[in-house]
Amino acid sequence: MRRVIRRVWVALICIASSSPVWVESAAISEPALEEVLIIGSKTAAKNVSGSANFISEQDLERFDQIDLRKVLNQVAGVYIREEDGFGLRPNIGIRGAAAERSQKVTIMRDGVLITPAPYSAPAAYYIPNVSRIASVEVLKGPAATAYGPHTVGGAINLASPSIPEGGSEGFIDLSAGSDGYYKGQFSYGATEGNFGYVFDLLSYGADGFKWVDRSNQDTGFERNDIGIKLAYALPQSRFEHKVSFLLEVGDEVADETYLGLTDDDFRATPNRRYAASQLAKFTSEHYNALLNYSARLTPKNTTNIKLYWNKFDRSWNKLDRFWRGPSLQRILRAPDQYDLYYSILTGERDSSGSPDQTLDVTNNFRKYVNGGLQWTLSDAREFWGINIETLVGLRFHTDQVERDHQPRTYLMSNSIMVSDGIPRPPKTLNKATTDAWAAHVTSKFSLGDFALSLGFRHEDIDGEVANYLIDTVKGQKQELNAASISGIWQVTDSTSLFLGAYEGFSPAGPASGADHEESLNYELGLRFSSGNSEASVTGFHSDYDNLIGRCRVSDPNCVPGSEFNGGQVEITGVEFSALHAMSLPASIELEVALSYTYTESEFGETFFSGFSQWGLVRKGDELPYVPESIGNARVSLYRNDWSIEASVDSQSKMREVPGTGLINEDLHADDFTTVDLTVSYRASEQLTWQLLLLNASDEAAIVSHRPFGARPNRPRSLVGRVKYQF
Numbered sequence: 123m124r125r126v127i128r129r130v131w132v133a134l135i136c137i138a139s140s141s142p143v144w145v146e147s148a149a150i151s152e153p154a155l156e157e158v159l160i161i162g163s164k165t166a167a168k169n170v171s172g173s174a175n176f177i178s179e180q181d182l183e184r185f186d187q188i189d190l191r192k193v194l195n196q197v198a199g200v201y202i203r204e205e206d207g208f209g210l211r212p213n214i215g216i217r218g219a220a221a222e223r224s225q226k227v228t229i230m231r232d233g234v235l236i237t238p239a240p241y242s243a244p245a246a247y248y249i250p251n252v253s254r255i256a257s258v259e260v261l262k263g264p265a266a267t268a269y270g271p272h273t274v275g276g277a278i279n280l281a282s283p284s285i286p287e288g289g290s291e292g293f294i295d296l297s298a299g300s301d302g303y304y305k306g307q308f309s310y311g312a313t314e315g316n317f318g319y320v321f322d323l324l325s326y327g328a329d330g331f332k333w334v335d336r337s338n339q340d341t342g343f344e345r346n347d348i349g350i351k352l353a354y355a356l357p358q359s360r361f362e363h364k365v366s367f368l369l370e371v372g373d374e375v376a377d378e379t380y381l382g383l384t385d386d387d388f389r390a391t392p393n394r395r396y397a398a399s400q401l402a403k404f405t406s407e408h409y410n411a412l413l414n415y416s417a418r419l420t421p422k423n424t425t426n427i428k429l430y431w432n433k434f435d436r437s438w439n440k441l442d443r444f445w446r447g448p449s450l451q452r453i454l455r456a457p458d459q460y461d462l463y464y465s466i467l468t469g470e471r472d473s474s475g476s477p478d479q480t481l482d483v484t485n486n487f488r489k490y491v492n493g494g495l496q497w498t499l500s501d502a503r504e505f506w507g508i509n510i511e512t513l514v515g516l517r518f519h520t521d522q523v524e525r526d527h528q529p530r531t532y533l534m535s536n537s538i539m540v541s542d543g544i545p546r547p548p549k550t551l552n553k554a555t556t557d558a559w560a561a562h563v564t565s566k567f568s569l570g571d572f573a574l575s576l577g578f579r580h581e582d583i584d585g586e587v588a589n590y591l592i593d594t595v596k597g598q599k600q601e602l603n604a605a606s607i608s609g610i611w612q613v614t615d616s617t618s619l620f621l622g623a624y625e626g627f628s629p630a631g632p633a634s635g636a637d638h639e640e641s642l643n644y645e646l647g648l649r650f651s652s653g654n655s656e657a658s659v660t661g662f663h664s665d666y667d668n669l670i671g672r673c674r675v676s677d678p679n680c681v682p683g684s685e686f687n688g689g690q691v692e693i694t695g696v697e698f699s700a701l702h703a704m705s706l707p708a709s710i711e712l713e714v715a716l717s718y719t720y721t722e723s724e725f726g727e728t729f730f731s732g733f734s735q736w737g738l739v740r741k742g743d744e745l746p747y748v749p750e751s752i753g754n755a756r757v758s759l760y761r762n763d764w765s766i767e768a769s770v771d772s773q774s775k776m777r778e779v780p781g782t783g784l785i786n787e788d789l790h791a792d793d794f795t796t797v798d799l800t801v802s803y804r805a806s807e808q809l810t811w812q813l814l815l816l817n818a819s820d821e822a823a824i825v826s827h828r829p830f831g832a833r834p835n836r837p838r839s840l841v842g843r844v845k846y847q848f
Contacts, residue, residue: 558582
């Protein structure tokens, strides 16, 4: 099948490119001179011959979310596992691709890679702040072929704030709420002649909703983020040119820990933290720069060049283990069996001073740098009555990560962790670097109500890891190819049918020794859009030849960064989404939206893995961290200057280890249903008041047992907000 896809694509592209004459037609619309968006709008998403979703600024504004999980829940086929309750470090997966630290998803900012080191260390924590995102684009299936390096699941593009298209505009946005939550944002932008700019300043944080045993310390966070975008459109000439520059700087300080709770402790007091987590602290700084040049070469051709650079430094001081003794996972799963160690974690018992009762707090310091240059050329023509739209792209990307994991050891004494003063050698001291060339070509052939899209992607990756502890350098080269084919048929004015197949891949690490992950994926979908109603249903199937699992610091008995192959895996599912708007008596407008995903998964062979998230796997076992059902429903009522909206998120129980049968018998995350409510009043053209009640029923659920122990969702929170636009 894979060879067939490639041959069909190559044959059709050769036919299109071998003709000596291209005939232009007024029926071909001019390609947009776009700088940051891939899809562009909700309307454009409906015409993609594959799965594509566009979340607008209005969608983001409804509940003023700071948690990307709440935003992406609107999109079927996307799964997000929480860690901290505020959405500071979401784990994103698409169509069964591992959600672990978003490592199998290509995440972009204005069309360029934003993950700290997507090749050298894809499982890294960083995501732009939701309040500084203008729109979100999600591409799945064949539509994501042009965006790599991780194409097994899909791609997400997060657009930066846009420059006003005439005159000036700005806003001041202030919020305050439960648990010391606050948010302040100021934005102002203008366009004067050929020059435009926007400046955006954001600060938000909270005292935290957790509490540490025998302590009154905060468990919250603070984030600050500044962005400035400048744009200049050259005066009218033969060609249309536009240059923009984006610079973003931010930092974070969070009293966040890897340490969770036992299940029994969670049921009793879900927001508790053990005394052994008292030294936990996460700090980070990020710098992003993007120079963007776009030009219209002819009425049917545009080109774009992006030069980008990103830097991300982070330090996480956290409890890692007992210096000698059982792993934290074992202790928290069986506290009665490991009563001594459990009592030390809670501060109820002092350490004796022996190595097995000594607490290891490791500062995981990492420095990431990435940058690159990418070029695209778009072309729209008519040839023999067939409309042909082609996009060609080339990118050079380089990234690196320096790791310095330095442990310090402590004894528990009267519920206080006291340093034992013993110097310890570093656990990890290395540097991983990767240089990668990527090229892609996509072409869309349209004739009447039919359109056929073909794509091909090639990646040439060269990476190495220098281990300074044992003075070795190891490298690995990879050449990856993937093809796609998809089609869409406009059956009626309101109904379209689309289907496609594509190859996906996720590169292995720069010196892991594991084979890269690859998959063959299919989708079949039906869209309906008429008046105030629209709906979409899509079936998908992914056949993985070689699943990859990556060891994290929190995984016992493996070297952090090492990779494991899980063999053949099959994932099948159905996505459904719908939207309907209608008018009710008393000048009330009603809008209802729904998204739902059903997923099945299974390993194709029996094996034993040193990767703790897999362990002993039997053929037919379901994958961990892939919920069977996940959905979101929204109901909105509008009347004059008032609006009342409710959003319901629901997720079924989720395995955290492979298995079959009843999930309750294995390690798992809880099922949950949470309701968010908001009331908004537009007092004037400039002033809006909003009251939000998040998790209105105060449902407490174990959202994950990783890294160490049961972790809660955000409890019921009340937030007041005022926004003044000028």
